[in-house]
Amino acid sequence: MTSFDTTSGRESFIIEQIIFENILFILNWGIGFILLMSFQFKGIPVVSFLYLILLLTVQVLLKKHNCSSCYYYGKWCHLGWGKISRILFEQNSGNLNIGKKLSISYILQLPLITLFAIIAGLIYGYTFWSVGLLIIFILVNILQVVLRKPVCKTCKMRFTCAGSAAKT
Numbered sequence: 001m002t003s004f005d006t007t008s009g010r011e012s013f014i015i016e017q018i019i020f021e022n023i024l025f026i027l028n029w030g031i032g033f034i035l036l037m038s039f040q041f042k043g044i045p046v047v048s049f050l051y052l053i054l055l056l057t058v059q060v061l062l063k064k065h066n067c068s069s070c071y072y073y074g075k076w077c078h079l080g081w082g083k084i085s086r087i088l089f090e091q092n093s094g095n096l097n098i099g100k101k102l103s104i105s106y107i108l109q110l111p112l113i114t115l116f117a118i119i120a121g122l123i124y125g126y127t128f129w130s131v132g133l134l135i136i137f138i139l140v141n142i143l144q145v146v147l148r149k150p151v152c153k154t155c156k157m158r159f160t161c162a163g164s165a166a167k168t
């Protein structure tokens with residue numbers, strides 16, 4: 001069992017915050033999927049589906065390699081993912097080094113999808129919707145970055161989590 005400094009930080013988070021943060025992630029990933037839909041093969045948006053498969057795989061693996069050894073395993077962390085981890089995996093069944101590497105996907109999401117969306121516009125043409133969605137996608141990502149620090153400051157994992165914004 002991993003030991004943490006649990007003397008401060010919230011024991012659990014309110015459902016409204018959990019829902020709000022998950023909506024932001026669903027918006028982020030959903031718009032990312034739509035922005036990649038221009039790349040098609042025989043009418044099938046193959047790049048979007050590849051993105052979805054990769055995203056789901058990384059998210060499930062993160063529940064094992066990060067969340068299964070988190071203080072909030074089985075609890076309501078700010079995303080509620082500690083509960084999902086408990087349903088899917090045994091406690092401490094992951095490898096934190098792998099989890100750390102997989103967490104890079106959060107950093108790559110904004111630049112990669114933006115780059116692909118710009119390339120799609122150059123090849124297939126920009127529309128009102130494609131530009132509007134790209135702007136919303138960037139704004140959602142900025143909002144998630146802005147919210148991260150105050151949320152991390154209230155998390156019991158803030159000193160041990162590799163991605164904690166509360167250490168800076």
Ligand code: SF4
Pocket residue numbers: 066067070071072073077078079080081082083085157
């Ligand atoms: S705080 Fe982070 S690592 Fe811990 S359970 Fe929630 S999402 Fe997973």
